[in-house]
Every structure is written in structure tokens, then in C-alpha cells.
Amino acid sequence: MRQAALSSLSIQDLSLFRFINAELTRGYFLEHNEAKYTERRERVYTCMRIPRELEKLMIFGIFLCLDAFLYVFTLLPLRVFLAVFRFITLPCYGLRERRLLQPAQVCDIFKGVILVICYFMMHYVDYSMMYHLIRGQSVIKLYIIYNMLEVADRLFSSFGQDILDALYWTATEPKERKRAHIGVIPHFFMAVLYVFLHAILIMVQATTLNVAFNSHNKSLLTIMMSNNFVEIKGSVFKKFEKNNLFQMSNSDIKERFTNYVLLLIVCLRNMEQFSWNPDHLWVLFPDVCMVIASEIAVDIVKHAFITKFNDITADVYSEYRASLAFDLVSSRQKNAYTDYSDSVSRRMGFIPLPLAVLLIRVVTSSVKVQGVLAYACVVLFYCGLISLKVLNSIVLLGKSCQYVKEANMEEKLFNPPPTGTPGKPLGKPQSKYKSSQEEKLPSSVTSQPVHQNESVVPQLVTSNSDQFLTTPDGDEKDITQDNSESKHRSTKKDLLEIDRFTICGNRID
Numbered sequence: 001m002r003q004a005a006l007s008s009l010s011i012q013d014l015s016l017f018r019f020i021n022a023e024l025t026r027g028y029f030l031e032h033n034e035a036k037y038t039e040r041r042e043r044v045y046t047c048m049r050i051p052r053e054l055e056k057l058m059i060f061g062i063f064l065c066l067d068a069f070l071y072v073f074t075l076l077p078l079r080v081f082l083a084v085f086r087f088i089t090l091p092c093y094g095l096r097e098r099r100l101l102q103p104a105q106v107c108d109i110f111k112g113v114i115l116v117i118c119y120f121m122m123h124y125v126d127y128s129m130m131y132h133l134i135r136g137q138s139v140i141k142l143y144i145i146y147n148m149l150e151v152a153d154r155l156f157s158s159f160g161q162d163i164l165d166a167l168y169w170t171a172t173e174p175k176e177r178k179r180a181h182i183g184v185i186p187h188f189f190m191a192v193l194y195v196f197l198h199a200i201l202i203m204v205q206a207t208t209l210n211v212a213f214n215s216h217n218k219s220l221l222t223i224m225m226s227n228n229f230v231e232i233k234g235s236v237f238k239k240f241e242k243n244n245l246f247q248m249s250n251s252d253i254k255e256r257f258t259n260y261v262l263l264l265i266v267c268l269r270n271m272e273q274f275s276w277n278p279d280h281l282w283v284l285f286p287d288v289c290m291v292i293a294s295e296i297a298v299d300i301v302k303h304a305f306i307t308k309f310n311d312i313t314a315d316v317y318s319e320y321r322a323s324l325a326f327d328l329v330s331s332r333q334k335n336a337y338t339d340y341s342d343s344v345s346r347r348m349g350f351i352p353l354p355l356a357v358l359l360i361r362v363v364t365s366s367v368k369v370q371g372v373l374a375y376a377c378v379v380l381f382y383c384g385l386i387s388l389k390v391l392n393s394i395v396l397l398g399k400s401c402q403y404v405k406e407a408n409m410e411e412k413l414f415n416p417p418p419t420g421t422p423g424k425p426l427g428k429p430q431s432k433y434k435s436s437q438e439e440k441l442p443s444s445v446t447s448q449p450v451h452q453n454e455s456v457v458p459q460l461v462t463s464n465s466d467q468f469l470t471t472p473d474g475d476e477k478d479i480t481q482d483n484s485e486s487k488h489r490s491t492k493k494d495l496l497e498i499d500r501f502t503i504c505g506n507r508i509d
Contacts, residue, residue: 050307063396070388070389110191134211157198164345170184206269237309245306249303
């Protein structure tokens, strides 16, 4: 019939006037493709929601990093003092227990000793000589050096927590087991060497940023800020799943918090050079705002287009926030298997020890304490840090409990899986734990760990936070409960590897 219609159309009926008239009066109906245009509109709304949802996740994650960072300065020295006091006064109580110190106390002592040794080792690194050495390089060379430092920082962070975990487990492993390690002392020296080298690496990063701040034409600072936008090109046009986006979000949280600490170090060094003149702080303020604004803008653009190209809703960031909150709440349980600062290190790749060593080194060299009044100010400042740490922990714990309840993840706190993950030891039997009906969330998260019988060889407990799976969105919510549970079991292996590859940014397939 189409051929007949075409044949009936004579050549004389075709004219330029008819063509122009058809172009001017041609109409179309958008409702004929309603689903397509509705989807386009939802994508626009999703991009508009991304900045708000992303910043809520970022703020929560930054305060989690701040809590782990303040722990090194506030509660860790007190815990080390209590552990040493227990070790010294142990003969007064008799040797009723086979274990001299609890595993957590052993780890605290190792953290404190590593912190002190690396601090004294940092005194042999001349910051002024490093500054003038870097300042004498060309702009392009400094740009290349800064990029190399970022790559090296990610490699150090990805391997550093494994070194520390190996030390903690080697020092606290039950003696009844067959020895399958090289010893505590080699692991200790490896940990000290790692923290020292990582602290030097961060110092070079801070020095390069300081040189960029003090350059006259600000060309180096501009080039360094433009490097953030290159990150968009390397990530936006790749395929991302929810788990991979979770990796990137954790890495962005760690990167942003680290940049804040580096900016603090740069401001301290500059204020020292100008005899703590407050007027110079306003000179640095525009550059600091430019660095922070570029980071926020790059993160928003990157996440907005990643969610757009991969059809991921903005609600996924609330799920990521619930997962981070689950890590905090689970670390407060009676059956907690790790310290919270170590949990943040594994999840986000943020290791506070090297950064704390550098900050202590910069503060002690920049601020001179002389006289009784100065020491009194130091004591008051330390009490203020403790108050800030406690207040931050209380608020974070309350918010985390709220997020866990909203995500309906309370039962996972009390009902760990009876079988272990493939390739990992089995968890403890189900009878070792109380049911969720017998315990309430607020009371359980503030209680202390239960002392276990030493005659029973303890086993590694699978992380409940690793079992968390983000809830499906869109049309997947209409799937039956059986299908959702099978999908939960099939993708559980992916989430177990998130903490190991957060910094490296590897895809999880």
C-alpha cells in the first residue's frame, strides 16, 4: 500500500513551497512516548538531588574520620597509660589470668609506641630544607611530583593497614596455634617503617602545597586545582555499579579530610613565618577557599554524571551512609572484633597514624611552649580536644543508631551468619550471641566486650559491616522476597572486598 501511495504522488506535487510549509506546520505529540520523557525528567531531578545527598554523606564521613583522628590525640594516650599501669601492677593482683594484657590493650600499646618512635624519627627530617628544595624546582616538575605523590599515597594507604593488622594479629594471636608468621618484632619494625615513610610522603605533599600557596603568580596552585578536573575525565565515562560507587565515595571522603588537614598544616607553617600575625591569615583565606571549592565542585559533577550514566538513584547515598553507620555501631557491640579507628581505615583507606605524626611534628615545631601559663594552656587545650572527641562520638553514635534503624539493619547486629565467608575462617556459633529480642540497640552499643574463656581457641568473626548490601531501587523493589535474598547472597562476595580496594579504585566484577 505504501508503494501505491508513493506511486500516486506525482513529481509535479513536489515543490519548495510545500516543503517549507510542512516544516513550519509539522507537529508532534510528546505523550506518545511518555515513558521516555518521564525518565529524562527523573534524571534531571536526580542530578538536582545529588549535591544534597552527596554532601550529607560527605559530612557524615568527614566527622567519622575526625572521630578516628581525634582518638589518636585524646583517648589513645589514656588507654596506653591504663594498659601500662595494668601491666606494672599485675603482680599485685596475682597471675590468675593466663593473658597478661587484653588484645585491645596490646594493640593500644603498639599504636602508642609506633607513634612515639616515628615522632622522634621525624625530627631528623628538615622541613625548611625540604621547602627550599621543592621551591627551587620548575612549575611543571612540581606538577608531576604532586601527581606522583598522590599515586604513592594511595599505594601506601592500600598496603599500610594490612601491615598494621598483621602486627596486631601476630601480637594477639593465641599461643596454642602453630606458628605461621615471622614474629612480632619484624612485624613491628615493618609497621614503624611504614608509618615513618608515609608521614614523610604526606610532609612532601604539604610542602608542595605550601610552595603553591606562596608562589607569586599562583600558577602552580591553579595547575594543581585543575588536576582535580582531570579526575572527572578518568571516572565519569566508566561503568559503575553501586559497590564501585561506594568505593569512590569512601575514597573521596578520605581525600577531602586529608586535604583539610594539609591545609591546616600549610596555615600553621605560614603563620609561624609571619610571627602569628592574624592579618596574614586573611591573605591565605582566598586560596584555602579556592582549594575547598574546587574539591566540592569536582565531587558533585563527578557523582552527578556517574549516577546519570549508570541509572543510579540519589537514594543510594543514604544506603552508603547507613553502611558507614553500621560500622560504628558494630564496633560498640559486645562481640566487636576491631577498634573503630581500624574499621574506618579499612573502609575508607584513612590511616590516622602517619597524619597524626606529621601534625604533632608541625605543631611542636611551630608553637613554642615556655612558662607555667603556656603549659596550663596546653592542658586546657588537651581537655578541650577530649571534650570535642567525646561530644563528636556521642552525636555520631546517636546518628548512626538512627541511620541503622531507618535502614532496618538492627537484626544484623545480633544475628551474624552461622557460616564463614569462602576463604575465611568460620564465625562463632550462633549460641554465642544474644538474640535481637533480648537486647536493645542503645544499651548494647555502649557496653564493654565480654571476657572470653581462655581455654577456648577464639576464631575470627566475619564482619557484619561487610555483610551489608545496599537495597535495590527502581523496579527491583517489586521482586519477591526470595529473589532479593538470593541476590543478597550472590553479591555478598563483592562487599567483602570493598575495604581492601577502596583506595586503589579497582572495579569489583
